[in-house]
Amino acid sequence: MSFDLTREPLEDAAGRAADLFVEIYRGLEDRRVDPGVDRDELRRLFRHTLTEEGIGLLPTLSEFRDRILPNSMGTPHPLYLGLVNSSPLPAAALADLLVSCLNNNGGAVHQSPAISAAEQEVVRVFTRLFGLDPSWSGMVLPGGTFATLQGLALARARHFPDWQARGPAALDGRPVLYTSQAAHFSVTRSGVTVGIGDDGVVALSGTGRGSLDTAALEDRIERDRSQGSRPFAVVATAGTTGTGAIDPLSDIADLCHRHGLWFHVDACYGGAAVLLDELRPRLAGIERADSIAVDPHKWFFIPIAAALFLTRHAELECRTFAAGDTSYIPQHGEADAFRRGIPTSRRSSGLGIWMGLRAHGLSAVRDAVRRNIELTRLLERLLAEEGFEVLPGGELSIACARWEVAEGDPDEIDRLQTRIAEDVVRSGLAWFSTARHADRNWLRFNLVNLYTRERHIRRLSGLVAETARRLAGGPV
Ligand SMILES: Cc1ncc(COP(=O)(O)O)c(C=O)c1O
Numbered sequence: 315m316s317f318d319l320t321r322e323p324l325e326d327a328a329g330r331a332a333d334l335f336v337e338i339y340r341g342l343e344d345r346r347v348d349p350g351v352d353r354d355e356l357r358r359l360f361r362h363t364l365t366e367e368g369i370g371l372l373p374t375l376s377e378f379r380d381r382i383l384p385n386s387m388g389t390p391h392p393l394y395l396g397l398v399n400s401s402p403l404p405a406a407a408l409a410d411l412l413v414s415c416l417n418n419n420g421g422a423v424h425q426s427p428a429i430s431a432a433e434q435e436v437v438r439v440f441t442r443l444f445g446l447d448p449s450w451s452g453m454v455l456p457g458g459t460f461a462t463l464q465g466l467a468l469a470r471a472r473h474f475p476d477w478q479a480r481g482p483a484a485l486d487g488r489p490v491l492y493t494s495q496a497a498h499f500s501v502t503r504s505g506v507t508v509g510i511g512d513d514g515v516v517a518l519s520g521t522g523r524g525s526l527d528t529a530a531l532e533d534r535i536e537r538d539r540s541q542g543s544r545p546f547a548v549v550a551t552a553g554t555t556g557t558g559a560i561d562p563l564s565d566i567a568d569l570c571h572r573h574g575l576w577f578h579v580d581a582c583y584g585g586a587a588v589l590l591d592e593l594r595p596r597l598a599g600i601e602r603a604d605s606i607a608v609d610p611h612k613w614f615f616i617p618i619a620a621a622l623f624l625t626r627h628a629e630l631e632c633r634t635f636a637a638g639d640t641s642y643i644p645q646h647g648e649a650d651a652f653r654r655g656i657p658t659s660r661r662s663s664g665l666g667i668w669m670g671l672r673a674h675g676l677s678a679v680r681d682a683v684r685r686n687i688e689l690t691r692l693l694e695r696l697l698a699e700e701g702f703e704v705l706p707g708g709e710l711s712i713a714c715a716r717w718e719v720a721e722g723d724p725d726e727i728d729r730l731q732t733r734i735a736e737d738v739v740r741s742g743l744a745w746f747s748t749a750r751h752a753d754r755n756w757l758r759f760n761l762v763n764l765y766t767r768e769r770h771i772r773r774l775s776g777l778v779a780e781t782a783r784r785l786a787g788g789p790v
Contacts, residue, residue, distance in 0.1 A: 322371055323370075323371055323372060324371075326371075326372060327371040327372055327375060330372060330375045330376075331375060331411065334375065334378065334379060334383070335404075335407070335408070337383075338383070338390070339390070339404055342388065342390050342391055342392065342765055343391060343392060345383075345384070345388050345391070346388070346742030346743075347387065347388050347391045347393055347394050347739075347742055347743065347744055347745040348387055348739050348740070348742055348745050349384060349385045349386060349387060349742075350740060350742050351385045356385055359381055359385075360381070363377075387745070389401055389402075390402065390763075390764070390765060391745075391765070392763060392765040392766040392767065392770040393743065393744035393745065393766070393770050393773070393774055394744075394745045394763060395744065395745065395746045395759040395760055395761055395763065395766070395774070396745040396746055396747055396760060397747065397760070398555060398582070398583050398609075398612045398613075398760060398762055399611075399612075399618065399762070400611060400612055400613065400614070400615045400616070400762045400763070400764075401615060401762070401763045401764045401765055402615055402616060402617040402670075403615045403616065403670040403673070403674050403678070403764065404673075404674075405669045405670050405672070405673030405674060406615070406616045406617055406620075406666040406667065406669055406670030407617055407666075408669065409665045409666040409668075409669040409670070410617055410666060412665070413429065413661075413662050413663075413665045413666070416429070416662075418661055418662040418665075419659050419660065419661075419662065420433060420454065420651060420660045420661065420662035420663070420664060421650060421651050421652035421657060421658055421659050421660045422643060422650040422651070422652055423646065423648060423650055424644055424646060426662050429662040429664060429665045430651075430662070430664075432664055432665055432668035433453070433454055433662065433664025433665070433667075433668070435668060436454070436610075436622070436664050436667045436668050436671075437450075437451075437452035437453070437622070437624070439671070439676075440452065440608065440622055440624065441624065443588050443589070444581075444585070444588055444597075444600055444601060444606065444608075444624070445588075445600070445601040446601050446606075446624065446626070447601075447626065449626070449628065450624050450625065450626050450628075451624070451625055451626075451627075451628035451631060451654065452622060452623060452624040452625070453622075453623055453651045453654065453655050453660075454620055454621065454622055454623075454660070454662075454663050454664040454667070455619075455621045455622070455623050455655070455656075455657065455660070456619040456621065456657070456660075456661065456663070457609070457611075457618075457619050457621045458498070458500065458580065458582035458607045458608070458609045458612075458621045459500035459503065459504065459621075460621060460623070460656065460657075461582070461606075461607030461608075461609075461621045461622065461623035462500055462501060462504045462549065462578065462580055462607045463500075463503075463504040463507055463508070463656065464605075464623050464655055464656055465504075465549075465576075465578040465604070465605035465606075465607060465623065465625065466491070466504045466505060466507075466508045466547060466549075466578065467508050467634060467635075467656065468576070468604070468605060468625060468627055468630055468631065468634055469491070469546055469547040469576035469578065469604065469605075470489070470508050470509070470510075470546070471630060471633070471634040472576060472604075472627070472630055473489070473544070473546035473547070473576065474489065474544075474546070477489075477509075478634065482509060485544070486544075487542050487543055487544040488510075488513070488514060488542070488543045488544060489510045489514055489543075489544045489545075489546050490510070490514050490515075490516055490538055490543045490544065490545045490546065491505055491510065491514065491515055491516070491545070491546060491547040491548065491549060492516050492517075492518065492531055492534065492535065492545065492547070492548045492549070493515065493516070493517050493518070493526075493548070493549040493550070493551070494517060494518055494519075494520045494524060494525065494526040494550075494551065494554070494559075494561060495517045495518065495519050495520060495524065496520050496523075496524030496525075496551065496554040496555075496556055496557065496559055496751075497517065497549060497551050497554065497580065498551070498554070498555050498580060498582070500580075501515065501517075501549045501580065502515045502517070516534060516538070518530055518531055518534060520559065520561075522559065522707050523554070523557040523558065523559035523705065523707050523708070523751070524554050524556065524557050524559040524751065525554075525559045525560060525561045525562060526550060526551075526561040526562065526566065528562055528565040528566060528569055531548070531566070531569065532569055532573075535569075535573055535575075539573075545573065545575055546575060546576060547575055547576035547577070547578060548566055548569070548570055548575050548576070548577055548578070549578045549579075549580055550562075550563055550566045550577070550578070550579050550580070551579075551580045551581075551584075552579055552580065552581040552583075552584040552585060552587070552597055552600065553581065553582075553583040553584015553585070553587065553710050554583075554584075555583060555749075556712075556714075556749040556750070556751055556758065557705060557708075557712055557714055557749065557751050557756075557758075558583070558584065558708060558709060558710035558711065558712035558760075560584060560587075560596050560597070560709065560710070562599075563579060563597060563598065563599030563600050563603075564598050564599030564602075565599070566599065567599040567602035567603070570604075571602070576604045576605070577602065577603045577604050577605075578603065578604060578605045578606070578607070579600050579603045579605075579606045579607070580607050581597070581600065581606055581607065581608045582607050582608060582609040582612060582621065583609065583612050583613060583710070583762075584597070584613075584710055585597075585606075585608035585609070585613070586612070586613035586614055586679065586683045587683070587709075587710060588600075589676065589679060589680040589683055590680065590683060590684055590687075593687075593709070593710075596709065603626075604625060604626060604627060605623065605624065605625040605626075605627070606622075606623075606624040606625075607621060607622070607623060608621070608622045608624070609621045609622070610622060610666075610667045610670075612762055613679075613683055613686075613711075613762050614667070614670070614671075614679050615670065615678075615679060615682065615762075615764055616663075616666050616667050616670050617666055619661070619663060620663040620664070620666055620667050622667075623655070628649075628654070631649075631654040631655065632649050632653060632654055635653060635654055635655055635656065636653065637652060637653050637658075640653075678764075682763075682764045683711075685766075685767075686711040686761035686762065686763060686766065687709075687710060687711050687761075689711075689761055689766055689767075689768065689771050690708060690710075690711045690712065690713045690759070690761050691708065691713075692768065692771050693713045693759055693761075693771050693774065693775060694708060694713045694715070696771065696772065696775035697713070697715045697775055697778065697779070698715075700775060700776075700778075700779035700782075701717075701779070702715040702716060702717055702718075702757075702778075702779070702782070703715065703716045703717075703718050705751065705756060711760060711761040711762065712758060712759065712760045712761075713758075713759045714749065714751060714756035714757065714758050714759075715756060715757050715759075715778075716731055716754065716755070716756050716757065717730060717731065717734060717757075717782035717786060719786050724754075727755075728754060728755040729755075730782075730785060730786060731748050731755040731756065731757055732748050732755060733785050734757060734778065734781050734782050734785055735747055735748050735757055737781050737785060738777060738778060738781055741777075743773075743777060744774050744777060744778075746758060746759045746760070757778065759774075
């Protein structure tokens with residue numbers, strides 16, 4: 315049967331989708347956090363569902379209600395304290411529906427004129443938030459991983475222009491970039507993807523919760539250079555994934571300046587700290603970066619995928635990512651995103667950021683970030699009172715804690731942390747994971763959540779303590 319839009323029940327379908335949207339947002343705590351479903355069973359549930367004939371709009375929405383919704387994770391649940399996946403602002407979630415009905419190719423302005431203008435406003439606002447010069451260029455990418463990759467591709471082009479032209483044969487020394495061991499794995503992946511290999515990514519051990527030690531970094535750069543390597547970039551992290559450590563950005567900016575290195579900041583998670591007067595100074599130095607990755611889809615409460623890449627090198631972008639034959643694409647004198655970055659077609663995720671902030675305001679994000687941090691400190695205090703060892707020095711919204719057992723085998727105690735996390739996740743009452751830090755496993759609680767309140771944190775602390783005592787065999 316040929317598709318005929320005029321015969322589709324659009325009004326009913328839109329109403330049904332709206333009901334589902336309301337059901338999800340009004341029932342945040344009604345569902346389990348982790349759906350707790352068997353993967354094979356789920357695969358069976360979807361097997362043979364895509365056939366020659368479709369079932370129609372309304373039955374498909376019913377299937378969403380029956381098959382997808384109960385088997386999905388509730389990241390907006392107030393006790394989702396897990397990976398750095400935020401609880402999305404409702405207006406930003408609505409943007410996803412609307413943007414998909416339009417030409418959502420943000421690669422070229424003439425394809426998505428209004429949405430591209432909204433994205434430019436997003437870039438302008440983030441440029442201001444980070445205290446950057448208004449001449450900085452920026453674009454939305456499908457993840458912080460892509461933003462760091464794009465930053466390192468520019469770093470490579472700047473430092474090794476011959477490599478850009480002739481490939482690795484042009485190199486007269488091993489290119490090296492530096493980061494901390496606590497940096498996100500996407501830094502190494504990006505380094506490997508731009509061709510410097512695992513050996514070209516030097517990950518240095520950190521201090522405290524894992525921040526880069528600038529003195530050790532400088533020693534290593536000088537040593538590598540004296541041995542014929544070609545240091546070209548440092549990737550610092552503003553808010554590491556495991557423990558929320560912030561690298562000393564200002565010192566690293568000085569060091570990069572002294573050594574002529576590209577300075578990329580991974581502010582994917584911790585970038586939202588600039589919203590708070592009390593934390594903004596901790597990010598001082600970010601304005602001297604060459605490029606920045608920040609994820610509005612983390613602590614700015616925008617749905618995945620909405621990452622922002624910012625760079626001071628607008629002209630270099632155009633040279634590095636110059637497109638070949640584009641005779642089929644109209645030109646209008648401005649450098650479209652597809653001429654300044656890796657993607658060609660690009661989902662217009664900037665609309666979600668713009669609609670989220672337009673509807674709810676930066677103040678809603680700021681309040682939530684502050685509340686997340688305060689509740690994280692509360693959780694640390696409560697867990698310490700319950701007898702957990704709590705990792706000191708937390709500044710952002712990650713709490714790490716361990717249940718220690720006197721005279722236990724260290725590996726067994728590490729496994730106990732994993733069992734505690736798995737047990738709570740299985741209950742469907744909360745979601746968090748464990749992270750490795752200082753050669754030990756820690757329960758890791760990450761609040762990137764609009765909806766968590768004090769009562770949830772008190773409930774969680776009791777639940778985790780009860781689980782730890784039960785599994786460790788102590789008094790409950
Ligand atoms: C500090 C940090 N950088 C980069 C990433 C990767 O970002 P994305 O998942 O948006 O690619 C993450 C993901 O959690 C992160 O925490």
